[in-house]
Amino acid sequence: MTDTSHRPQTQEKDGPIAAFLRATELDPRLIGMVGALFMIWVGFHVYGEFVLGDGSFLTPRNLWNLSVQTASIGIMATGMVLVIITRNIDLSVGSIVGVTGMYMGLLQVEWLPQWLGLGHPMIWVITVIFGLAVGALIGAFQGSLIAYLSIPSFIVTLGGLLVWRGVAFLAADGRTISPVDATFNLIGGGPFGAIGGTGSWIVAAIAAAGVIWMIVNGRANRKLHGFPLRPMWAEVFMAALGLGVIGGATLVVNAYPWPKGILKQYYEGLGQEVPENAFISHGYAYPVLILLVVAIGMTILMTRTRFGRYVFAIGGNPEAAALSGINTRAMTVKIFTLMGALAGLAGVIASARLNSATNALGDLDELYVIASAVVGGTSLAGGVGTIYGAIIGALVLVSLQTGMVLIGFGDGSYRKIVIGAALVLAVYLDILYRKRIK
Template sequence: MASFRKTAMTHTFDEPARVKSKNPLAALEIDSRLLGMIGAFAVICVVFQVWTGINAMTLRGDFAWNPAAWLFDGRFLTPRNVFNLTIQTVSVALMATGMVFVIVTRHIDLSVGSLLATCSAVMAVTQTVVVPEWMGLGLEHPAIAPISIAAGMLTGLLIGAFHGWLIGYLTIPAFIVTLGGLFVWRNVAWHLTGGQTVGPLDANFQHFGGINGTLGVSMSWVFGLLALAAAFYGLFSARRARVAHEFPVKPVWAEFAIAGMIAVAILGFVAVLNAYEIPVRRLQRIFEDRGEVMPEGFTTGYGLPISVFVLIVVAIVMNVVARRTRLGRYIFATGGNPEAAELAGIRTRLLTVKVFAIMGLLCAISAVVASARQTFHSNDIGTLDELRVIAAAVIGGTALSGGIGTIVGAILGALIMQSLQSGMAMVGVDAPYQNIVVGIVLVFAVYVDIVYRKRTGG
C-alpha cells in the first residue's frame, strides 16, 4: 500500500498525467459528434462539387469518366460560391446560437422569423421617416445607421423579454406564446410599413449585408492572423490550466495537430474569400466615386464580409457565455433538471426572461444582416426562418429534451442546411424538392442524435 501511494504521489506532482490511448483520434479529444458533422459537411461539398462538374462537362459536350476532371470543373467550391454561401448562412446562424439557449432550457421559439421582420421594419421606418423627417437630419446623415440599428436591437430585446415574462412568470407554454408571436409580429411589421417594400436602405447600413461591405484583402489577412494567434493562445492557456490543476493533458503531438488544423481552417477560409475578385466594372465605379482613375490591370478581392465578421464575434460571445459565465451554467443546469435547479436557488423564471431577451436581441442583429443584404425591407423577410433556425440547432446536436447543445454545432447545422439548399439550387433541383430533402435530413439528424446518446449514455 505504501509503495502504491508513493507511486501515485510521484506521478501526480512530478509531471502531469497524459491521455493514454492507442487510438490517435481519442488522443486528440475531439468530440465525435462534432467530427461527424464536419465530415457530413465535407461530403456535401464534395458531392455537389462533383455534380456541378459533371453538369458543366455535359453542357460543353465533352463528358468523360474522369472524377478528377469532375472535381476540377465543379462550381460549388469556387471562391464566389463560398463567399455567397457564407453570407447566406449568417442570418439563420445568428439566431441559431440563441435558439440553443432556448431549447437547452426546454423551451421553443416559433416567432423568430416574425420578430426579425418586425425589427427590420422598425429599422427601415427609422431610416426613411424617423431620422430624416422627424429628427430633420436628412437621408444621408451618418447617424442614420447607428440610430436605426439601436432602435431595432431595443425592439428585439424588449419583445424577447416580454415573451420570456409571459412564459416564466405567467407560466404560459413557450409553444403557445411564440406561436402567437409568429402571427402577431409578422403583421405588426406589415402595419409599420403599410404593407410596402421600404428601400433602398442607408448606404452605411448596407455594409452589414455582405457583398456591399467587406474587410478587404489586407484587413482580412490581419483578422485571420489575429484569430489564429487568439486560437493558439487559447490552446496554450487550456493546457497550462489543466497542468496547474493536475488534470490529464493531450500528448504534445496532438496539441500541434489540433493547432495545425485550426491554422489551415482559418487561413484557408480567408484565402478563399480573398480569391473572389471584385468585377472590373464595380471597381471602376468605386474609383469613380472617390474621384480617382482605376490603374490599368488593377484587381483585388472582396475579403471577409462584415456580416460574417459579426457572426464570428457573436459566436465567440455566446460560446463564452455558455461555457465561462454563471448565466451559462444556470442555463444548462436548468435544462438538465429544472426542479433541482430551482431547489438549488436558481431563479428559473428570471432566467427564462433573460434567455428569450437574448433570443430577441439576436433576431434584431439577424434583421440587420438580412435587410442589409437585400438592401431593402420586404414583407416576406424572415418567412419560415423559425423552422430553419430550429432545424439548424437540432442538426447541430441540441437535444430537444433540454440540457445539451453547443454554439459551434448550431452554426455548423446552419451551414449544412444552407449548403444543401445552395447545392441543390445549383444543380437544378426545384424548391419543393429542396424542402423535402431538408425535412428528411432534419428527421435523420434527430434519429442519429437519439442513437448516439443511447450508445454514449448522454
C-alpha cells in the same frame, strides 16, 4: 514528469481512432458534422462538373456568398441553442426578424431623415440600436409570458409568429421600404461591405494568435489544477488544425475579386482608368465577422460564466435547478430576451443585405434556425448543445439550399423537402447517440 504520466492509461482494446479522439479530445459528433458538410460540398461540385458541365460550388465566389447567407441564420441559431437546451422552443424568430426589419426600414427611410437630415451619419447607429432593442423587448415579453404565466413556449411563440408577422405588415400597409441608409447597407455585405484582402489577413493573424493563446493557456491551467494533459503531438495537431482552417478560409475569401462593374465604378470615383489585370479582393464580409463575434461571445457565455452553467442545469433537470436556488423564471426571461436581441441583429443583416425592408423578410427563418440547432447536435430533450455545432448546422442547411439552386432545383418545394428530411434524420441520429452513451 512527462505529459503521459498525467494521463490515464489507455485501454488496450481501444483502436487507433478511439485513441486519437481521446488524445485530441475532439467531439465525434463535430467530426461527423464536418464530414457531412464536406460530402455535401464535394457532391454538389462533382454533380455540377460532370453532369451539368459547370462545377461552381467549390469556387471562391460561391463559398463567399455561402458564408454571407449563413450569417443571419447562424446568429439566431446560437440563441436557439440556449432556448432548446432549457427544453423550450421559439417559433417566432422569423417574424421578429420581419417586424424589426420593417420598423428599422421605416426609421431610417421615413422618420429619422425628417429630424436629422438625409444621410446623417447617426442614422445607421440609431437604427441598429433600435432593432436590437425592439427584438430584446419582444423576447422579454414572450419570456415573461412563459415564465410567469406558465404558458408553454410553443404556444407563446406560435402566437408570436402570427402576431409579429401581422404587425410587420400593418406597419407599412404591406409596402416595401427602400433603399436603406447607405452606411447601414454595408452591414449586409457586398464588395463595399467587406474588409478587403489586407484587413482579412489582419483578422486572420489575430485569430491565429487567439488559437495559440488558447492552447498554451489551456495547457498551463491543466498543469496548475492537476488535470490530465494532452500529449504534445495532440496539442500541435490542434494548433495546426486551427491555423489551417483560419488560413484556408482567408485564402478563399481573398480569392474572390470585385466584379468588373464595381471595379469600373470604383476607379471612376478616383478619376482613374481601370488598371490592366486589376484585382481587388472582397475579403471577409461584415456579416461573417459579426457572426464570428457573436459565436465567440456566446461560447464564452455558455462555457465560462455562471449564466451558462445555469442554462445547462435547467436543461438537465428544471426541478432540481429550482430547488438548488436557481431563479428559473428569471433565467427564462433572460434567455428569451437574448434570443430576441439576436433575432433583431439578424434583422439588421437581412434588411441591409436586401437594401430594403419587405414583408417576406425572415419568412420561415424559424424553421431553419431550429433545424440548424438540432442538426448541430442540440438535443430536443434538453441539456445538450454547443454554439459551434449550431453554426455548422446552419452552414449545412444553407449549403443544401445553395447547392440545390446551383444544380437546377431552385424551386422552394424541393428545398423544403430536403431541409425537412435533414431535420428528421438529425433528430433520429441524436436519439441513437444518446442511447449509445447511456
